[in-house]
Amino acid sequence: MTARPTALFQTDSFRDSRPLVVGPDQPESPFPVLLSGSVQRGFGRGGKDLNCPTANLPDEAIEAISSVAQPGVYYGYAQVPDAPSNEVWPMVMSLGWNPFYKNERLTAEIHVMHEYTADFYGMELRAVVLGYIRPELDFTTMEALIETIETDKRVALNSLDREAYKTFATHPHFVLKE
Ligand code: ADP
Numbered sequence: 807m808t809a810r811p812t813a814l815f816q817t818d819s820f821r822d823s824r825p826l827v828v829g830p831d832q833p834e835s836p837f838p839v840l841l842s843g844s845v846q847r848g849f850g851r852g853g854k855d856l857n858c859p860t861a862n863l864p865d866e867a868i869e870a871i872s873s874v875a876q877p878g879v880y881y882g883y884a885q886v887p888d889a890p891s892n893e894v895w896p897m898v899m900s901l902g903w904n905p906f907y908k909n910e911r912l913t914a915e916i917h918v919m920h921e922y923t924a925d926f927y928g929m930e931l932r933a934v935v936l937g938y939i940r941p942e943l944d945f946t947t948m949e950a951l952i953e954t955i956e957t958d959k960r961v962a963l964n965s966l967d968r969e970a971y972k973t974f975a976t977h978p979h980f981v982l983k984e
């Protein structure tokens with residue numbers, strides 16, 4: 807993926823008209839997309855401050871999604887098999903151009919919708935991406951960014967709460983736990 811897309815919508819108008827469930831009743835091509843890799847350190851730019859820590863996948867793990875999907879925000883399930891809470895949880899993922907690299911490099915960052923008791927840098931993260939939520943947006947205020955992220959999480963939970971999506975929580979890509 808070489809071209810750098812621009813944000814497709816003005817944030818305010820997009821925010822006012824967001825559907826709370828997105829995607830078809832069952833995942834459609836290219837989904838499910840299976841991702842895995844060891845969690846990398848990011849630049850600590852605000853993830854936790856925004857109530858939304860995002861675990862970075864390593865560069866080599868990103869192609870599985872960047873070769874079939876545009877930058878944007880996605881939903882699915884994720885698991886950190888070696889963490890104390892090693893279950894499969896809903897997740898939201900941002901696939902985006904990283905300003906730190908002058909927007910020449912894509913990053914995939916996953917927020918797992920679970921409160922972990924400790925960080926899991928270096929541990930393996932597994933994810934099944936099931937659908938697309940929205941394009942990358944430009945934000946003018948921190949409040950707008952936070953509100954949008956909170957809506958993304960609700961949209962992800964609502965969208966996963968359908969039978970054809972729920973079954974992916976036990977997909978063989980995840981490590982079976984008792
Ligand atoms: P960084 O810039 O290093 O990605 P963040 O503020 O985004 O920093 O925090 C991400 C880190 O927080 C992850 O790498 C992981 O170790 C930890 N973490 C704790 N809880 C979560 C969670 N629910 N989802 C994702 N990462 C989490």
Ligand code: MG
Pocket residue numbers: 848849850853859860861862915
């Ligand atoms: Mg992060």
